[in-house]
Every structure is written in C-alpha cells, then in structure tokens.
Amino acid sequence: MFISLEQATAFDAIVNKGTVQKAAESLNKGHSAVLYLIRTLESQLNLKLFDRSGYRNKLTTEGQTVLKYCRKMLDAQNDLRAVCKNLQHGWEPSLKLIYDGVVDFDSIGNALFELNEFKSPTEIKVVSAFLGDVENKYETEDADMMVTILPIKRRELQAIPLRPFRMFLVSHPEHSLGKEKSRKLEIQELEDHTYIRVGAASHPIGLSTDNIDFSSYFYVNDFHTKKQAILKKLGFGWLPEYMVKTELKNKTLKILPTEIQNTSLFNPKLFHRRAELIGKMGQQLLKSFRRQDD
Incomplete structure (x- = not known):
C-alpha cells in the first residue's frame, strides 16, 4: 500500500475547506482531479473516509x-523542506514568534534586541495572542516559536523556561469591592460584580476564579485595555504584577482581600x-532566551 503526498494533501485540504470544490481551488487543481485523488485513496485503503450523506463532507x-497520519506525513515533508533550506542558506528568510500578551514583553524584546548585531536578512515577525489562542495562532500561521503560560498539545516541541511572574486580583480602591477593608470578600460577593476578561472564550488557566459564574462580564482585547477598564x-x-506595580504603590489599584486565592504564579515557556x-x-x-534563564 502506497499513499502519496498528493493524496494526503488533497485529503487534508478537503477536511480544512469543507468541500471538494473549495479544496480544489485552494490547491489550484480541478474539481475532478481532487475527487480522483480522494477516491483512489479510499480504494487503496479499502476504507470510507467521508460520510457523504449530508451537504458537507463529514469524516x-x-x-x-x-x-x-496523513497530517504527520505532511508535517514530515514540511520539516524536510525546512532542514534543506537551512542547509542551503543558513539564514532563514523569515522567523515568526507568537507570544501570550500577558507575558512581560521586556524579556522578549531584550532577546530580540541582541539579534541586531548579526545584520541578518531574516525578516522577524512577532505576533501577540492570548491564552489558548497562542497555540492556535502558532498552528495557523506556521510560526517557528511561541511563548505561552498554558500546557500545549504538540508534544514534539522543545521548551525553554522563562522568568516566572505573578498575577493579582485587583480593582480600583473606589470600586464597591475595593472599598472593603475589614474582612475578606466571599465568592458570592464577587459573583455579583462585573468581571473583566481578555477575550470572549473561557480558558481555564489555574486561577481561583476560573469556575465562578459571574453575573456580568466585560470583554476586552488585551491586558492594557483591561487595566484601563479596571x-x-x-x-x-x-492583572500581571509588572503591569500594576506603580498603581499598587500609589494606591490607584488594590489587591482585593478575598476568601479565594488573590495571587497566582505563572511559569511561561518558549x-x-x-x-x-x-x-x-x-x-x-x-x-x-537561554542566557536570560541562566
């Protein structure tokens, strides 16, 4: 039994695009050519790969x-191309890093600054995302590296630990929660107030508030906007400690006294x-990055 890369590519494209026609367009092939590839693949394997009873092809x-396994074949092909390109040219044409916007950019910026001395033709692109979207963007943009605070699905990737940082549960001192001084706030009291979150999707990350159902939410695009909203x-x-040090010192922000944990430590990795x-x-x-960790 032999499965060609062309068959694997066509199969992957149909799944990604949803129809044979859209897959054919993405591959710059005719509809009949892609249909032939997938039918011969099913024939060779003696397996039905799609349920065609509905409008869209369903696996x-x-x-x-x-x-x-077809995607593993395609990944291996991409790896081989990358190895050959590096062997041929040394300097790669581009380098893409995806990082979680909650991480202090100073450490990333310092590492990138050191690259200036090499006068390389490499085009460097740095893209921010948040929480679970970091790995999603790493995949969709075919990036080279990513910095995240979450466990990842791709076990073949190697990791470099970066500097840990703390997060604090905060409010403005004049917010109704911030006015409490004599006792610890209960969960029910927190539930009755607006919780500000980055992104609409809920990504459990080990915070004490992960499983609380708040009465209302305020969604923002990034942590700097979140800070301004608070x-x-x-x-x-x-909010991360590096972002609120000044405000905590001059008392324009306050760490809330709560029965649940109001601080949390994170260990980002590259x-x-x-x-x-x-x-x-x-x-x-x-x-x-390794020098920073030493």
Missing part, C-alpha cells in the same frame, strides 16, 4: 484516524521546533 471514524471602575479582574529545523537566526534567538 468517518476511520477517516479521522487516517487524517491524523482603573475606570468598570469591574475587577486579574516552545520551539527541534534545533535542526530552525535556521541560524532562530538559533541565535534561542541562545538569547
């Missing part, structure tokens, strides 16, 4: 398993592909 249980007394929420899959500039960036 069968067998199809889900075959897709997993300063405007629009609600309360978690995840990257195996060393041989990374070009010269990527290798230098990894060295910069």
